[in-house]
Amino acid sequence: xxxxxxxxxxxxxxxxxxxxxxxxxxxxxxxxxxxxxxxxxxxxxxxxxxxxxxxxxxxxxxxxxxxxxxxxxxxxxxxxxxxxxxxxxxxxxxxxxxxxxxxxxxxxxxxxxxxxxxxxxxxxxxxxxxxxxxxxxxxxxxxxxxxxxxx
Amino acid sequence: xxxxxxxxxxxxxxxxxxxxxxxxxxxxxxxxxxxxxxxxxxxxxxxxxxxxxxxxxxxxxxxxxxxxxxxxxxxxxxxxxxxxxxxxxxxxxxxxxxxxxxxxxxxxxxxxx
Numbered sequence: 037x038x039x040x041x042x043x044x045x046x047x048x049x050x051x052x053x054x055x056x057x058x059x060x061x062x063x064x065x066x067x068x069x070x071x072x073x074x075x076x077x078x079x080x081x082x083x084x085x086x087x088x089x090x091x092x093x094x095x096x097x098x099x100x101x102x103x104x105x106x107x108x109x110x111x112x113x114x115x116x117x118x119x120x121x122x123x124x125x126x127x128x129x130x131x132x133x134x135x136x137x138x139x140x141x142x143x144x145x146x147x148x149x150x151x152x153x154x155x156x157x158x159x160x161x162x163x164x165x166x167x168x169x170x171x172x173x174x175x176x177x178x179x180x181x182x183x184x185x186x187x
Numbered sequence: 188x189x190x191x192x193x194x195x196x197x198x199x200x201x202x203x204x205x206x207x208x209x210x211x212x213x214x215x216x217x218x219x220x221x222x223x224x225x226x227x228x229x230x231x232x233x234x235x236x237x238x239x240x241x242x243x244x245x246x247x248x249x250x251x252x253x254x255x256x257x258x259x260x261x262x263x264x265x266x267x268x269x270x271x272x273x274x275x276x277x278x279x280x281x282x283x284x285x286x287x288x289x290x291x292x293x294x295x296x297x298x299x300x
Contacts, residue, residue: 131279139278142277146242146277
């Protein structure tokens with residue numbers, strides 16, 4: 037099973053580096069294009085949340101593990117920020133009219149709705165989050181490896 | 188993300204290319220704010236070359252819509268690919284915007300305002 041691991045600083049630059057590394061993993065391992073954008077959105081939300089609210093200006097790093105089994109794609113995110121279970125976050129406002137609409141909380145909803153599984157565990161002083169998406173049979177042919185031209 | 192800009196029939200068309208996420212959305216926000224501050228009141232954002240958008244990008248779109256409403260201007264979004272459309276949909280943002288399939292339709296819409 038192809039796996040890639042890396043650690044990035046808990047900063048905006050680190051979030052950007054994680055996105056580039058995930059793209060590279062997807063290209064190299066033929067991850068379906070559908071999985072790729074779903075994870076890129078979810079990772080941007082999860083990682084920028086950790087940087088902004090978890091570390092909140094303090095030094096820290098985020099460890100990432102990408103895996104692709106052919107049937108599923110998963111990303112594990114480990115950070116040493118204070119405990120935060122994204123599954124417990126309040127639901128965002130998705131119905132108010134324009135004047136009253138506040139965009140907060142959408143990110144975690146995206147991660148939950150765009151992917152199939154979001155598992156959380158607090159282990160010692162670390163947050164462990166695992167995001168999983170099951171490859172759809174109809175998406176099997178549309179791999180990133182064959183659509184490199186869409187960069 | 189790169190941003191290009193053209194003008195047609197009194198509307199300014201902003202075309203970001205690439206990803207609109209937490210690391211790039213500030214640039215788009217600065218670009219759009221400058222247009223509104225400069226007096227543009229017909230703004231189209233063309234998503235044809237956008238790979239995906241995250242909530243950081245949606246904040247920028249929401250801010251644009253609010254500013255333009257206050258300024259009695261018109262905003263239209265067009266040419267969303269599936270990843271972009273799906274994120275707007277999940278956020279419940281589609282009813283907040285005029286969304287057109289093509290750039291031509293968006294121009295027609297805002298030119299008539």
